[in-house]
Amino acid sequence: MIYFVNEYVMALNSGVEHAEFKRLAVFKHAKTSAKILTRDYNYSLHRMAAGFDLDQDDLLNMYDFFQDATMVSPKKTSTKTLHLPFQYQVSPDANVSRVMQGGRLVMKIHHTPGRVGELGFTEFFDTYGNITNRVFYDDRGFKSGEAFLNQAGQVFAEVLYKPNGQRALERFYEVTEDGKGTVLFNIRVVNYQGRDYYFNSEDELFTFFLDEVNRKDGLNDVFIADRPSIANSPLIKMTTPAKKYIWFPIAHATDPFDQVESPLDGNYVEVLSNHLNRIDGLITMTQAQARDLRTRLHSNSIQIHVIPGAAVSDEQLAAGQLPAVNKKENKIIYVGRLEANKRVDDLIRAFKLVLRKVPDAKLDIRGYGSSEFVASLEKLIKELKLTDQAVINGYTPKIEAVYDQAKVFATATSSDAYPLAMTEALSHGLPLVAFDINYGPSEIIQNGKNGYLLKNGDVYGFSEALVKLLQDPAELQDMSSEAYASAQAYSLSKMWQLWQPLVETEKATVGVKMS
Template sequence: MYYFLNQYIKAFNSSVEHVEFHRLALFKHERLHAKIVTRDFDTMEYLNAANFGLKQDDILNMYDYFQGTTDVKEKQTSTKGLNIPISYQLKYDSDVSKAYQGGRLAQTIHHTPSRVGEISSVEHYDEFGNIANRELWDSRGFHSASQFLDYDGAPHAEILYHLDGTRALERFWEVTDDRKGKVIFNIHLINYKGNDYYFNSEEELFTFFLDEINTQDKDETTFIADRPGVADIPLVNMKTKAKKYLFFPILHAANPEDLINSPLEPSYEEVFKHLDKLDGLITMTDAQARQLRIRLKRQKGKGRNIKITSIPGVAFSNKQLKEPQVPMANRPGNKVLYVGRLGADKGVDNLIRAFALVTPQVPDATLDIRGFGDQEFVKSLEDLIQQLNLQNNVTISGYTPEIQPVYDSAKVFASAAHQDAFPLAMAEALAHGLPLVAFDTNFGPGEIIKDKVNGFLLEPGDLYGYSQTIISLLTKNTVLQRTSENSYLDSKNYSYPKVWKKWKNVLLSKSNTK
């Protein structure tokens, strides 16, 4: 069995999750048993995962495992099953229904998004109008947990149930030292295999969980830690023997300008002390692999000679690679596309500034920005669009799960990131024949883009040159079509057979750990 270790699957996902989606499809194509393993308790996880084509059996959640709900037949829920007292007056709404006792609000019933009338949670109010406790329902149709809330509406205690209503776990929170939030300080695993267990954190429970699922498999198990700071330490703390790999979805150093000597990215500081407990490191680019080898050769202690392998974060099926090509002449308008997280390190603000130099020469050019990010930063982008008078040319369209048709509607893929371990969307854009424009920064652009062949690499910060490149592509049909055809051709570098060959070399090697 192959387990890809993560924290969650959300409605809006980062490249960490999307890399796992690609990898899972590849492993399933090779008829290998693989699952995405998630740590966090989330009643919406399976509904979110289904929106990305994942089935219940593709995921193994830690809390589901201990609740005995990993294989549940879905059923519909409704207010009829809540046993609301007959004396309450119920007012229905599509998102939130309310139950009143006389003039007092007694319950609010939150409905599952996209599922009319189904139950997501029920909040119960005390006589003073405060939420006293909250009942949580899993999107698959069962009562999953009860939360007991403080005055601020945050839980201080929680009970998680088995399907028969008996207690599976209890969780307790305490206020942090800076009094700005709460953290879990105790988890009680109840009558698990005849014993009770207590843990001081989710990290400890996650380690216990990994050991438990490891002992279930008769054959050798392989774990790949994908989420930095969440999956890596539980992996190295496991007591049972398995093959263990650390995957790098981000840069390993805090300073992208000095990847060898600068301090480590904080998420990696602790796990780098335990490299001897891992079978290998996996990066998504050859450049990052080289930098890591140099860095580790300079450090003392165990793990300095650990095997480091580069494997791309995408993989395209033969079916996808054989999809009919969309000629540039058949793509209406002059749409430039950005797909990715909206953060300062992604340089989306500079992309907008560069686009302000494009529109005077290509008035009908549009920039479609797809992704999610911190609300404050997104607001700053919206303000910038207003300041540059680009309201008719630049749109922040938000996160789009079904992104394939959007790629096919664009003419250019643009990225202005200051740093990136591997720009996943850029590689995906190749498979849709998009010419690529990006700054030549660490790490991915230089390995995905062949300058002047399938796209163009610019010196970091050269906004004028960047804008002129986009103008050239949008106004020179011959160049646009030629680079598009080369993008389609180069997407074959990420075919299932080629990417699987790299994985096969890693997975079939002997374990170095005990």
């Protein structure tokens, strides 16, 4: 089995998760078994995953595993599931129902978003109005967990249950020195294979989980650490024989312009500096990052696979081309995280320059980020008097139709291992405009054919490239046709050809490990 090791699947996902979704599509196309393996407890995991067309068998969650809940026949819950005492009075509501006993609030029932009346979690109150505990209901229809709170409203203990009601795990917290929060300090796995196990952190439990999954499958599974901050360390600490790979969803060093000599990103120090001999290979999404890693590691003996994170469905590749000149709006689209290194502020400033020559242009910004950073972008839009032309539309899971409404895709990011949205945009016939940065754009954009690759930081040149595409219908159409053609390189079949050599390591070790 091949496992893509990650932290979570959420309602709002980053490029790490989207790359995994695309990867799953590649493996399904090749009829090869693979799963996304997640660490975090989330009673809404499977509802959120379903929003990205994933089913239970596409995921393996650590807590599901110990709760004997990896595959559960879903059933609906409602207030009736709680078997409330007859003396309680329920005031029903679509989002939060209140439960009273006489004039006292004893309970709040939080319903699952989008599922009328179903249980999400409940809160219980003491006679002073303090929350004493919360009970969580898995979206597949069983009581999943319970959190107990101290008088300050902080969680001090949790119990997680199996679908049959038996205890599966217990988690204990202690208050931090400043008294403002709590930290997890002990986890007990209850009666797992006839005995209890104790762990001091989720990292320890996660390593144990990876080894147990490997044992259950008969050993020598393939594990690919996708999210470096939580997957790299547990992976290299595994004790069972397995094939282990480190994937690079970000640049590996701190200076985006010097990936050879600048200090390593903290997520990669342990594995690249001290434990490279414990892994079977590295996976980058570009040839450029692979070259920089080989130079940095001073060795050609570590196996490095180059596999783009992108993949385009056969249905999208077979869809008819939409003539760019027939699109009514001069819309530019950005899709990605809203954070400082994505330089969306520079994109907005470049767009301000575009409006001087294309006054009816629109900028459609799609993505999510911290509320503070999004607020700073909204403030900039207001200061530049762009509120009618530039709009932040938030995270959009089903974005295909949005791409089809735009004419050009633009990103001003200063660092990225591989901007997945760029290949998505190509498959919808959008020419690309981006800076030449580490990594990705130079291996996706054929400068002057399917887009423009600008010198990093040249905001004026960036704006001029956008203007040229919006003002020249013939060039826009030519580049749109080239964009559609470029997307063929990311077909499921072609991506599978790149994955095959690595997947075959289930049967035979490939490459030579560094000692």
